[in-house]
Amino acid sequence: MSFLDYFLGSRRKSASVAKDRLKLILAHERSDGTPDFLPALQEELLAVIGKYIPVEKDQISVNMERRGDFEVLELNVLFPDQH
Numbered sequence: 001m002s003f004l005d006y007f008l009g010s011r012r013k014s015a016s017v018a019k020d021r022l023k024l025i026l027a028h029e030r031s032d033g034t035p036d037f038l039p040a041l042q043e044e045l046l047a048v049i050g051k052y053i054p055v056e057k058d059q060i061s062v063n064m065e066r067r068g069d070f071e072v073l074e075l076n077v078l079f080p081d082q083h
Contacts, residue, residue, distance in 0.1 A: 038062050045075065053079055 027037060042062045049055055059078040064071055 038064060045077075049077060055079065 024037065042060055045062065046055065046057055046060050055077065061076045063074045
């Protein structure tokens with residue numbers, strides 16, 4: 001399951017979705033700070049955004065940080081000037 005399928009509403013059986021979520025959680029818990037999925041997430045976001053707006057790989061950054069009891073996923077995209 002790609003990260004964007006989850007948000008864009010691709011229908012799957014709940015057991016399969018739960019399994020994928022568990023894999024994400026376990027991968028994140030086992031990592032020593034930076035989750036393993038962030039580079040793949042950045043590539044997928046670049047592909048999706050690139051369908052609508054031309055952006056370069058270095059114009060997208062994806063970061064995850066802990067703030068108290070929460071994990072914050074931060075996405076920054078620099079869009080080209082449309083003048």
